[in-house]
Amino acid sequence: MNAVVCPSKLFVRTVPLRGHAGSLVRRLPAGTPLAWLNGDDGLVGWGRAAQWTPAAEPEGTAPTDTTRFTEAARWLNGLLERTEVEDEVRLPGTGMLSFGTFTFSPTSAGSTILVPRVVLGRRGDRAWLTTITEEPGAHPDELLYPTPAPRPIGPLSWRTGARTSAEWGRVVAATIARIRDGELDKAVLARDLIAEADSPIDVRTLLGRLNERYPGCLTFSVAGMVGATPELLLRREGTDLTSLVLAGTRPRGATTEEDRRLSEELMSSAKDVEEHGLAVDSLRDALAPLAEELVVPAWPHLLQLANVQHLATRAHARLRPGVSALDAVAALHPTAAVGGTPTATAMRLIDASEGMDRGGYAGPVGWVDGAGNSEWGIALRSAYVDGSTIRLFAGGGIVSGSEPESEIAETESKFRAVREALIDR
Numbered sequence: 565m566n567a568v569v570c571p572s573k574l575f576v577r578t579v580p581l582r583g584h585a586g587s588l589v590r591r592l593p594a595g596t597p598l599a600w601l602n603g604d605d606g607l608v609g610w611g612r613a614a615q616w617t618p619a620a621e622p623e624g625t626a627p628t629d630t631t632r633f634t635e636a637a638r639w640l641n642g643l644l645e646r647t648e649v650e651d652e653v654r655l656p657g658t659g660m661l662s663f664g665t666f667t668f669s670p671t672s673a674g675s676t677i678l679v680p681r682v683v684l685g686r687r688g689d690r691a692w693l694t695t696i697t698e699e700p701g702a703h704p705d706e707l708l709y710p711t712p713a714p715r716p717i718g719p720l721s722w723r724t725g726a727r728t729s730a731e732w733g734r735v736v737a738a739t740i741a742r743i744r745d746g747e748l749d750k751a752v753l754a755r756d757l758i759a760e761a762d763s764p765i766d767v768r769t770l771l772g773r774l775n776e777r778y779p780g781c782l783t784f785s786v787a788g789m790v791g792a793t794p795e796l797l798l799r800r801e802g803t804d805l806t807s808l809v810l811a812g813t814r815p816r817g818a819t820t821e822e823d824r825r826l827s828e829e830l831m832s833s834a835k836d837v838e839e840h841g842l843a844v845d846s847l848r849d850a851l852a853p854l855a856e857e858l859v860v861p862a863w864p865h866l867l868q869l870a871n872v873q874h875l876a877t878r879a880h881a882r883l884r885p886g887v888s889a890l891d892a893v894a895a896l897h898p899t900a901a902v903g904g905t906p907t908a909t910a911m912r913l914i915d916a917s918e919g920m921d922r923g924g925y926a927g928p929v930g931w932v933d934g935a936g937n938s939e940w941g942i943a944l945r946s947a948y949v950d951g952s953t954i955r956l957f958a959g960g961g962i963v964s965g966s967e968p969e970s971e972i973a974e975t976e977s978k979f980r981a982v983r984e985a986l987i988d989r
């Protein structure tokens with residue numbers, strides 16, 4: 565059964581805000597904030613005007629099933645038909661706005677689309693406020709909530725998730741053997757770590773730290789999924805679509821010298837170039853039928869973050885008329901940056917080997933506005949926050965040239981993003 569909060573009518577009003585509006589995170593009330601931040605730009609929201617939560621598909625459903633995306637699009641279109649919009653700003657992210665998180669696998673629970681009551685947004689020097697109510701001209705009560713400063717996280721106790729690193733290393737070794745046997749070309753395997761705080765974790769504290777340390781990433785919070793992902797599944801503005809594919813990783817060096825050595829090693833590594841190429845191929849194959857024009861650079865570039873560096877490819881497409889952002893999400897997820905090649909074989913291997921439910925990790929997370937503009941990231945460098953418990957996820961692409969020890973080290977580097985953001989200094 566789908567769980568739905570769906571008013572018969574919604575009134576949406578966007579007004580410009582004078583000045584810069586300050587830090588978006590600082591405006592968020594405590595609780596379960598909605599956020600999508602890219603440096604100083606972004607969208608934050610709170611309150612709930614409408615929500616759609618699909619039931620998990622039954623066990624045995626094809627791992628590539630896209631029902632949750634098509635049903636989400638149908639629900640949103642129905643809601644839009646019953647919405648009156650007054651938009652004085654008219655930019656991507658103004659007017660009607662929904663945040664969403666989709667699970668990696670169709671058989672996991674946790675996908676949801678949420679329409680907040682209040683949205684604050686900023687793009688360059690423009691800032692705006694959107695209110696979404698059931699009465700025309702009404703102000704949502706949520707506007708009046710006081711916003712106490714974000715709380716520190718406090719001491720944490722850590723425990724292993726589904727597998728210890730040694731156990732996970734053995735799963736990686738078995739996967740490498742299957743790849744060498746020719747069963748598949750690539751699988752992205754992940755593991756989890758769990759931390760327990762003394763009191764409920766203030767998501768705003770995490771958001772503020774992640775946004776500060778990873779200004780080039782997309783810092784998000786939707787229905788418990790929180791993180792700072794470097795990987796843009798897609799940005800749709802009008803018919804233009806952009807995607808940033810990442811695969812192939814090294815840690816950052818402690819010195820300039822070591823950093824340069826690691827980046828040169830990454831750029832010339834046959835194993836990483838193959839791992840990256842498979843992710844790019846999966847994007848190209850999924851996007852081509854939806855696009856009138858598709859430009860994918862022949863060679864990756866280097867993307868350096870505070871904790872790791874990646875091989876990166878930015879693809880641009882002009883979408884065919886009528887192709888929505890959620891159509892593109894359904895076609896692209898999961899790319900071989902988080903699933904593998906061939907997709908269905910890799911998804912089955914992931915399900916059978918990881919010993920855990922990924923939930924929203926490695927699934928699409930983002931927003932869509934009433935005009936169809938949209939941004940979806942892949943929920944990496946992320947965690948699921950449930951009260952005082954936080955579950956961190958990290959994974960890596962496994963190909964025939966992979967080694968278990970370096971894959972374990974890679975997941976440790978990737979965990980650092982959320983792990984360090986949990987530490988009060």
Ligand SMILES: C=C(O[C@H]1C=CC=C(C(=O)O)[C@@H]1O)C(=O)O
Pocket residue numbers: 752754795810811812813874900901902944945957958959960961962978
């Ligand atoms: C699966 C993750 O990263 C993906 C994205 C970039 C680089 C990756 C890699 O080098 O393995 C992964 O494909 C993760 O961060 O948990």
